Amino acid sequence: MIEVEHLTKKFYNTMAVNDISFIVEKGEILGFLGPNGAGKSTTMRILTCFIPQTGGKATVAGFDVLTESLEVRKNIGYLPENVSMYSDMRVEEFLKFRANLKGVPRNNRKQKIDMTMEKCWITDVRRKIIGNLSKGYRQRVALAESLVHDPKILILDEPTVGLDPNQIRETRQLIKDLGKNHTVILCTHILPEVEMICDRVIIINKGKLVAMDTPESLMRKLMGEKILHLEVKGPVNEIKSALEKIKGVEKVFVDKTMQEIIFIKIEQQEKQDIREDVFYEIVKNNWILREMHIESASLEDIFFKITVKEPIVKNEISGGANA
Ligand SMILES: Nc1ncnc2c1ncn2[C@@H]1O[C@H](COP(=O)(O)OP(=O)(O)OP(=O)(O)O)[C@@H](O)[C@H]1O
Numbered sequence: 001m002i003e004v005e006h007l008t009k010k011f012y013n014t015m016a017v018n019d020i021s022f023i024v025e026k027g028e029i030l031g032f033l034g035p036n037g038a039g040k041s042t043t044m045r046i047l048t049c050f051i052p053q054t055g056g057k058a059t060v061a062g063f064d065v066l067t068e069s070l071e072v073r074k075n076i077g078y079l080p081e082n083v084s085m086y087s088d089m090r091v092e093e094f095l096k097f098r099a100n101l102k103g104v105p106r107n108n109r110k111q112k113i114d115m116t117m118e119k120c121w122i123t124d125v126r127r128k129i130i131g132n133l134s135k136g137y138r139q140r141v142a143l144a145e146s147l148v149h150d151p152k153i154l155i156l157d158e159p160t161v162g163l164d165p166n167q168i169r170e171t172r173q174l175i176k177d178l179g180k181n182h183t184v185i186l187c188t189h190i191l192p193e194v195e196m197i198c199d200r201v202i203i204i205n206k207g208k209l210v211a212m213d214t215p216e217s218l219m220r221k222l223m224g225e226k227i228l229h230l231e232v233k234g235p236v237n238e239i240k241s242a243l244e245k246i247k248g249v250e251k252v253f254v255d256k257t258m259q260e261i262i263f264i265k266i267e268q269q270e271k272q273d274i275r276e277d278v279f280y281e282i283v284k285n286n287w288i289l290r291e292m293h294i295e296s297a298s299l300e301d302i303f304f305k306i307t308v309k310e311p312i313v314k315n316e317i318s319g320g321a322n323a
């Protein structure tokens with residue numbers, strides 16, 4: 001559906017996009033993740049034919065973004081980062097105007113607009129002036145505008161920014177629903193959004209692709225070192241030194257103590273499951289084990305690891321043209 005090969009964009013001295021390659025399959029929701037200035041919007045603006053690349057190649061629905069931009073645009077719905085709309089128009093009037101421009105045939109234009117308004121939950125505001133709508137509703141109108149010609153591919157740049165928590169939840173659900181019938185690229189730096197919505201995630205940093213995988217597999221690969229959390233009742237020093245002797249334990253930290261209760265974090269060696277040994281050690285000494293759980297890594301940990309520290313997953317990129 002979308003193929004990007006060695007894509008590069010240079011603005012004067014800035015390499016905004018630096019040799020990026022990836023593929024988005026039909027029906028996939030791809031999360032495009034990266035910190036501020038990573039090159040997300042620049043990549044999306046190239047894919048939607050708003051700016052030309054400096055190097056490399058990109059095709060969308062089989063059409064080249066440089067040489068077949070008209071065809072590309074027909075197949076794409078784009079919600080840009082900063083939406084500017086005709087704020088003195090009424091919602092339905094605006095959608096009619098846009099549908100006309102996008103070449104939606106007259107005979108089913110009304111039906112398409114009605115369906116799109118329904119999908120984006122804006123039927124109830126169809127006669128309102130866009131400028132008077134709340135930000136959340138305006139965002140929905142913008143989304144409806146990107147959908148009105150029923151494109152195969154949707155590119156959404158930060159679609160939930162500035163919305164209240166309820167609107168965020170509804171918009172995410174809407175994107176998930178849209179993903180059933182569309183190929184979607186969702187640009188964001190909000191990690192829970194990606195975890196919730198996306199089938200696959202690409203992380204870029206300073207213009208370079210640093211990871212590409214499913215959110216789950218990314219977490220599995222990167223989080224070899226698991227942390228075991230314990231809540232134990234007993235003498236702190238004895239417990240600590242007993243735990244340190246267990247095979248597979250890397251390090252024992254006493255997090256805090258509250259009266260007799262000790263909160264402990266154990267760093268385990270990779271691929272070890274020390275839970276049973278920990279349990280028996282504590283029971284053997286007649287201490288009391290109040291809680292034990294393994295901390296599962298969040299995408300946030302991974303994001304931090306590869307965008308703030310060194311890009312450690314570079315060798316593990318898989319599942320696309322960079323593999
Ligand atoms: N038109 C432009 N002229 C010059 N530099 C630009 C232009 N557009 C983007 N850049 C630079 O390219 C880099 C990538 O910007 P881009 O907008 O793609 O980042 P982003 O990942 O979308 O960030 P954000 O999360 O802040 O939206 C930045 O350093 C930015 O300053």
Ligand SMILES: [Mg+2]
Binds near residue numbers: 081157
């Ligand atoms: Mg951006």
